[in-house]
Amino acid sequence: MSLTNHGEDALLSLFKDAGPYYLALFTVAPGETGGGTEVSGGAYARRQVTFGTPSSGSMSNSAAIEFPTATASWGTAVAWGLFDAATSGNLVWYGSITTPKELLAGDIYRVNAKNLTLSMD
Incomplete structure (x- = not known):
């Protein structure tokens, strides 16, 4: 079974509306049950993400996301x-x-607008 693009966009809209969401960076990747190693210290802080309107089963950040200047590695x-x-x-x-x-x-780690894409595909 598959969702149509309309169905995917509807689910992404529900997800988007349930926010806000915050972007984190990892030095060891997480998985389905979480885990991984999130960056910490050195002025690191998660950044809030604003997403654009879903289209064709995906949506991207509508504005740049910029992390604070690292004060340590x-x-x-x-x-x-x-x-x-x-x-x-x-x-x-x-x-x-x-x-x-x-x-x-x-x-400074920066994600330009439209460079973080969530996809249902």
């Missing part, structure tokens, strides 16, 4: 996760970072 970001809270909370969506990035003191 954060390690190499290899994965991302969306949480339902700015701290603690539940991991609700996750994925790999296409090009892992070592984040050193003084670095």
Whole structure:
């Protein structure tokens, strides 16, 4: 069985409306049951994400997401996760970072608009 694009967009809209959601960076990727190693320390903090309107079974961030300037090494970001809270909370969506990035003191990690895409496919 499969959902139509309309069905996928409807579910993504429900997900979007249940927010807000906060983007986290991981140095060890999480999985279906959570886990992984989220970046911590060095001024790291999750960032709130604003999503655009779902279309054809996917939706992307509508504005850039910029993390604070690292005041210490954060390690190499290899994965991302969306949480339902700015701290603690539940991991609700996750994925790999296409090009892992070592984040050193003084670095700023930025996700440009439309570069974080959630897809039902």
